[in-house]
Amino acid sequence: MRKIKAAVIRQQGGPFQIEDLMQDDPRSDEVRVRIVAVGMCHTDMVARDQLYAVPLPVVLGHEGSGVVEQIGSHVKKVAVGDHVVLTYMWCGHCKPCLRGDLTYCEHFYALNFNGAREDGSTSTFTADNTSEPVHDHFFGQSSFGTFALVHERNVIKVPNDAPLELLGPLGCGIQTGAGAVINALKVNPGSSFAAFGGGAVGLSAVMAARAAGATTIISADVVPARLILAMELGATHTINSRETDPVEAVRKITGGGADFTLESSGRPAVLRQAIDALAIRGTCGIVGAPALGTEASFDVNGVMTAGKRIIGIIEGDSNPDLFIPALVELYQQGRFPFDKQVKFYSLDQINQAAEDSEKGSTIKPIIRL
Missing domain, CATH: 3.40.50.720 (NAD(P)-binding Rossmann-like Domain)
Structure with missing residues (x-):
């Protein structure tokens, strides 16, 4: 297990509490990503406020970007050191997934809002009691923390010359x-x-x-x-x-x-x-x-x-493996200047970021780790 720091929601309406947690090592098909930055989205507040029934306590965050630190034995999509954006999760084996309709996966709600892997397990635990789970895998990632453990499926490689701290929101809100x-x-x-x-x-x-x-x-x-x-x-x-x-x-x-x-x-x-x-x-x-x-x-x-x-x-009916790199390229060409929406916050300012977002004074908060 690895010690991480993350923002945890323990009651309806918050607040986000910064805590030390323990995180499992990757399974054979999983990737550990060191989070560089993570966007804050309206859906994070929807989950915090229990408008969608997400189990508590939970680590939210679903617009992460970072660097691959560790990969499971069967992972071929990315390598250690790759720059990546994290996106939503889909099962890959239901009828909609098999015909390419990834955002309409039959298990979309469970995989993105149930606070666990597809098999119901979590990978995050309280630091002083590793038998006490903290729900994670929100949108397959739970990236309001220093590290996220994700499936190979929802990790999208991006160019190393793109500004990584800006790219997380491409995984959800901007992609949508x-x-x-x-x-x-x-x-x-x-x-x-x-x-x-x-x-x-x-x-x-x-x-x-x-x-x-x-x-x-x-x-x-x-x-x-x-x-x-x-x-x-x-x-x-x-x-x-x-x-x-x-x-x-x-x-x-x-x-x-x-x-x-x-x-x-x-x-x-x-x-x-x-x-x-x-x-x-x-x-x-x-x-x-x-x-x-x-x-x-x-x-x-x-x-x-x-x-x-x-x-x-x-999620914009997007195939993220194709669409997110396309948005990065449009940004790099000056044709998609989404950086004009952004204001940066530190992890200990996460509650201020949420408040500013809800007031409308910040359009797209990004939490730097």
């Missing part, structure tokens, strides 16, 4: 927004796109829409600073939803409605706006994560007679 646009909605050149929500996911979608060739790109949010940043990242128009009816504004800007919309706030009322703002035959993607059981409504005839589509999207 960019992938929703490129992989799921398939936004095409000359089209119109509106992002409802200007957090890390929504702004990543704005950047991706620009890279995909959309010519009308709208960002709707209630935080003025986010709208200013959206213009820097590629938006052609912004809407402050506190001051203006966003549906009417999108229709006016686009001349009838957007070809594509994306809802990332997790608010049912905002989802309704994103659907209503669509053009004839338009498509709305849903990536916002509300509490389990949340319901929303829409005008059935308004959807049916206009041929609108509403689709759910997980």
